[in-house]
Amino acid sequence: MTASAFLSQFAQVALALALAPLLVGWVNQCRAWLANRSAPPLLLTYRTIRKLFMKDAVVASNASPIFRLTPYIVFGAMVCAAAIVPSLATDLPFALAADAIALVGLFALARVFIALAAMDIGTAFGTLGARREMFVGFLAEPALLMVLFTASLISGSTSLPAIVDTLAHRELAIYPSLALAGVAFTMVSLAENARIPIDNPATHLELTMIHEAMLLEYSARHLALIEWASALKLFNYSCIGLALFFPFGVAQGSDEWTAIAISVPVLVAKLAAGGFALALIETASAKLRIFRAPEFLGTAFLLAVLAMLVKLLLGN
């Protein structure tokens, strides 16, 4: 374990914390452009978070400790996830502690706590949001696991850095299974990050909202942490997607300082492209009724399973 490994680990987490709100801002900006609206400032998310941190927190009188703890747990889970996902380099000391399945577990942990906190206060919206969130999560998680299994089948390991190592070094070939898994992963990410076909992050319309409904009781630093955590979640998902399906440019072996130096602009460029693609998908599709969510996520699951079967049958 070299010092440079720890350094790249540290750099990666710091970069995630710093870039996550920017990614959200970028996606919002792209959406505005595509919808022919004037775009909000790129740095708006940073300002919102700063503003929220400076306010005094108001907590409902009947809130239990779970409600207070949740923002920290959620934020912590997302930071841990950011440390596991190999976005800059594959030689990550921390990633040894957890593989892809543990990563899914981390996301599930955050989801469970945020749902508990939403129900904690006992408002109608909180419970409604929590129920829908668990509903979506229950459908999305198997699909996500299937996607990760497909990738691990190809590389023979469930550890994310190992997967990226194998995938980045493979010969240039057509992988139908990865294409299917890629589509499935995109669909799952949309659902998990409260994006348009399933949820709309820009609305507070009570009949349709899922994620926002759970946050209504939060304010100030709690809300700031959760907003930041949401941004981190989007960042993490994007990085997982990029690591699995476009693993090129991630530094391998920690000794090559130049490689890490190169990987930063590569990552930024890939994220920018990914964010634009996300905005494009969101603009092009309409929000589904919540009862159609099983179909959407069922399709994602189907694609992920097909990816795995195709991988088993065709061998690539």
Next chain:
Amino acid sequence: MIEILAVLGFPLAGGLLLAAVGHRREAAAANIAASLATFVASVALTARVIVDGPMLVLDRLFFVDPFNVFLVTLTAFVGFTTALFSRPYMRVEHERGHVDAVRLRLYHSMYQLFSFTMLLALLTNNMGILWVALEAATLTTVLLVSLYRTPASLEAAWKYFILCGVGIAQALFGTILLFFAAEKLLGAAGGALLWTELNAVKGQLEPTVLSLAFVFLLVGYGTKVGLAPLHNWLPDAHAEGPTPVSAVLSGLLLNVALYAVVRCKVLVDGAIPTAFAKNLMMGFGLVSVVVAAFLLSRQKDVKRLFAYSSIEHMGIITFAFGMGGPIASFAGLLHMTVHSLTKSAIFFAVGHAAQKSGTQQIDGIRGLITASPVVGWGLMIGTLAILGMPPFGVFASEFLILTTAMREQPWATPLLLVALGIAFASIFSKVQPMAFGEPSAARLPHRPAMAPVFVHLAIVLMLGLWIPPFLAGWYRQAARLIG
């Protein structure tokens, strides 16, 4: 070779001609003429085979051996007699307004094309062409079954098309697997679908592939044979189509489909050391016999009744071929012949009876012997023949099959006996009041064409008492081939 081309050429030309000229008064006569020409050509072919033995002609495309030559003659013969029967029958239908001139044109041309596809299926040496011909046979008969355009006939035709279409698609997959197994031995260009080539190398074909292929082939062609539980289309198609079509479906198409199954079975038996194909065929055959026997007693439509009887007899034949051995296969071939002749004779009689009474319901047909002695006696004798009464040929073949079963598959004998008993009781108790009893039938404007009925029954009677030596020789040779 010229005989084969004639056998195939006459119905094809007849079909195209009848489609081109449209319905005239002479169309029915032309239909008979084309069928007669086909029959004469097939007799010539038979004579040639008797003199020269099996032949393989036209770049190995056509193949005649003892197994298919008698089926070719039988098909051409029943095709001819059915054409004779259909002339007065369809005239009555036309006069009663059930079919118009356009549909008669369709009927006559499809009738000839149907004969063509069946003869092609029998004569071809290529398993792929065999498939194509059987599928084409389905297509030509779909329009014949729905000729009346009544709701029930449309439903029957739709069911027929979809079930047989799906079934035959399975058979295509089986054919592909067969080709796949053979291609490695014979090469893609070396005629890996030619039956004669396959038969020559059958011992080296891959057993795994062949057993899977046979499952698909049996299910596929078995749907067309009407083996239970794939028989669903058969009674409907028989009951709702015009009676001549029921006669050729039962008498000929089922035979041809079974012929395809047996051709495949020969290959599979050669490739697989176990009795896999035999057991499968015995199983399907036995299930068909039992299922059909139990459903017979619940029928109220006389054509459906005899359609279920066809399922039963096809089951018996399949069972016989499944048992294998010189005697059972011999009996199976004989049963194919006599069932085909008897069943088409019965349908002729039933057709006239139904026309006289204006209904196909068993309850509505009464006292045929009083109203029209020829039709009544024709139906009664035909029924006795199909039920296996001595001295008809059906008795001989069923007797042979049952005695072989007692010796080789004793467990199956009681099942067969019980099923045959039930079938006897249900058919006889339904047909008896139709023949005797208070007459309900009106006179027909036309003389019924009963000659085909009695000719068929006379042949069946003859086959029960004495089998011509060349025919017996063919049966023996074919039985040796089938194994």
Next chain:
Amino acid sequence: MPPFYAQLINLFAAILLLLSFAMLSQRRVLSLIDLFAAQGLALAASTAVVAWGTGQHHLYWSAGLTFGLKVLLLPWILYRLIRRLNVNWDVERLINVPTTMLIGIVLVVFSFNLAVPISQLASTVTRSTLGIAMACVMLSFLMMITRRKAIPQVIGFLSMENGLFFAATSATYGMPMVVELGIALDVLVGVLILGVFFFQIREQFDSLDLKHLESLREVEE
């Protein structure tokens, strides 16, 4: 690493499988026809790639035949039929979509298992796609079972034919030409006859819903 054309064939195989599932879940009849045409296109493309990669030149004919028949002619006939029959309805099904999909996955697993021993015996580079071909056949079969209306059933039937063609190409580099021509002719005639048939059904029942065609029973009451 298999050669590039083999990868392409695998890709087309995956697309075929995907399209089969898409057809299984499709609600609208017109989109169903489009999907069928797309499936034909994938089939023709993969056949052409096999021809190019293995030097089996007769397969070019087969690919051309598939393209002409299944991408151009049959969809055109079906489109015309739908316009002439003036039916544009949504597809009704007997089982809901997610359940159908789950059954579909089970069928895929089943056919993959069935195909493995056979494809191990094959010597073609395309052998691994045999399982996908079988899966396509099974899925079309499922589609025919779960649909209530006449036209989707027919499309299911045609798509089954697609799967069989693909099986023939992947296991053996295609059947002899005369057989392929015969099969193509049968399919074409079949569709034409069905076209006539649809008009007859509609004339009788004023609809193409197959629930009208359920009066004939095994046992008559």
